[in-house]
Amino acid sequence: MNKTPRKKTAKKSGRQPAVKATAQPAAPRKVRVATMWLSGCSGCHMSFLDLDERLVELVKLVDILHSPIVDVKEIPEVDVGIVEGCVNNNEQEHELQKLRSRCKVLIALGDCAVTGNIPSIRNRFALWDVLLRAYEQTESTKISCIPNDPVVPKLLPKARPLQEVVKVDLSIPGCPPDADIIWYALTELLAGRMPKWNEKNLRYD
């Protein structure tokens, strides 16, 4: 939790005024993107990778500065933050708030980030019962011990979707959202428009 943030060179560039993304081909600077993986199965990131050859097109327009697949510990100042998964423990809460303060547009990607989804099933049980079930009553448990080391993040009483913790600018539901839907949302944003949701592009499952 209380990790000392490492000084990064990227921080400097982060302070520069961000240029609004436009559809014009001669954009002076690439849009900076950070993605984050909270309580989720990584399926939404997999679906993001399902953009396949469109990824080549995407990296011409964006720089991914922070992500589970980029080995950078500290979140830099970015234009767009994309978050998969819901907020389940105090570290995730802290990280999300940090990302929110360092990005201009925050996207909740996938059902866990938008609704809580599967991690939120535990919300109907008391926190202590959840811990007991996971660390003591499991059939395979030999030596039961509920982790209480201060280094280990603390589980919050309830798993919460992003918009209950920070302001979310765009929600992309889906479990996971289809690559086409991610592509639609990203290209609309890069063109300076907000995606419009309707029965054709919305999916909750």
Place this chain on the structure above:
Amino acid sequence: MIAPQKISLHIDGKLCEGDQGQTILEIARANKIDIPTLCYLKGLTPWGGCRMCIVEIEGSPKVAPSCATPAMDGSRIITKSDRLYQLRRATLELLFSERNHLCPMCQYNKGDCGLQHQGYMHGMDSIRYPYLYPALPVDVTGKYFGIDQNRCILCARCVRTCDEVEGVHTLDVSNRGIKNLIVVDMNQKFGESTSCTSCGACVANCPTGALFDKAAAFRGQLASCQQVMTTCTECPVGCGLKVYIKENRVVNVWGDPDSPVNRGHLCVKGRYQTWAEPRERVLTPLVRKNGKLEKATWDEAIAVIRKVAKSAKKTEKAMLVAPRVTNETAKIITIVSGKVDRVGMFVPANEAAFCTEPSYTADALQKLQDADAIIVIGAQPTRDNGVVAARIRTSVRQRGVKLLVFHAHKSDLDRFADICANIVSLEHKFWDQVAVVLKGAQRPAVVYGPNAMTSIGVTVMERLIKILEKNPSGREPLLIGLPISPNSVALAGAGIEAIEDVAPWLDAKPIKFLHIVASSAPDGGAEILQEKHVPELLRQIDCVVVQAAYTSRLAEAAHVVLPAAIWSEKSGTITNFEGRQLSLRPVLPMSGEAREDGAILETVFA
């Protein structure tokens, strides 16, 4: 009846015509104007609970639920506006936040869910309210279906269906406000319910995944299934089935809403017993070798049969038929009957007399809904013909129809009856009471089953008709004959003799070869073994051929077993108790090496 007054109104600027008393939604739908709904279902009493169908009425500051608001002549209605869109979306967000609607884990996703569909239609990407994540119970104790309260939106479509279509009112809404829950009986579980008939209409009418069929769960989205309409062959009502199939298997069976017989409603027999029961099929011909039934090819099995059949004289050969084969098979049976001594159709007790006087009542189910007094004699519609029982119950509950039940057995209908009597012990005083109840009945209907054919049953019928004749304005009672077996009356009409007691029929002449056409009987035709002496008599026969779809004790005792088609594989027609010719459509290809009854008979007796 006076024709209702015509009214005209503008809906979204379009001039629409309708009848006085129609709701705004009904007129809008008739004029192809779509208004989103969740709790509305055609045929049920408007509930006005979901608030999706709200509309603006010019001159009124409030919005009104169009499903429950009668249209007024000359009014101007707006069904689409930004205000309505925002209100509907807010309603949806509240619905989603109130319970645990987790679409990825629900089997009614991807096109089956009304709630999800409305979310898409209203562009609901996220909700602005905190999720409540309540701890709600899931009840899967029912035999065929369960209820997951987490997915319930309290539209009460199940409650109204249970009350108004099936007529048992097992389901209701308990508690108040946010604590509302759908309850079974007096807050019991489905498995403990005494009133639930397992008709499954509530599941079919649930807009979300709150009520779900256990056997269909996670076997494929209905929206992605192919739909095939066929006819139920489990009882003589002949309900229309809407079968959902995917990858050559049945995913679910619902009622066919366009069927003139059942109009979308089914009983447990058609809805579940057709596909949700674990039954073992006979999939290949079986031939007894060294005392054991072993798998064989069709050619081998036919060769064995022909060998025995050749050695036996014509007088030593007989055929027994289950009263459920199609009319087309019956024709083939009458053709091949020349090659055997006698053909009999085994029917339940007292049904033979029923078959000798075939009396179809055209549109009986429709007329039953017109009757103001219903008398049930010697029939058990709740057990044998669930859809007829549902019509009787709803008539009593909704229209206050007088119901008289005469039967030797207790049944679920008894609690709805004005008079309920044991058919064998009727006193003189009793008839005065009956006369009082039936006084003023103008359109009486008598539903009689096989047990009304006993001498006491006939006496009761005669007494009733006499009482009804005394009514000053009374018409002749409408007589509706309701057999138990699916197609027995039509088969008897085709010339197949109906027999109630198999033992004396078998014993009449010595038999060496017996062909039993059990067809798709759920018990594989084993009911004849319950009769005294039949097992011994069968053991004395040199060759017993059983043509059945399901394994049974009867098949185990046979010398040759031939695999027959089940309801979903059959084609042809059956005649229902109204005299309608209803066609069966093959829903699936034949399983294993099964063949149609008629085709098997033609091969065996070629």
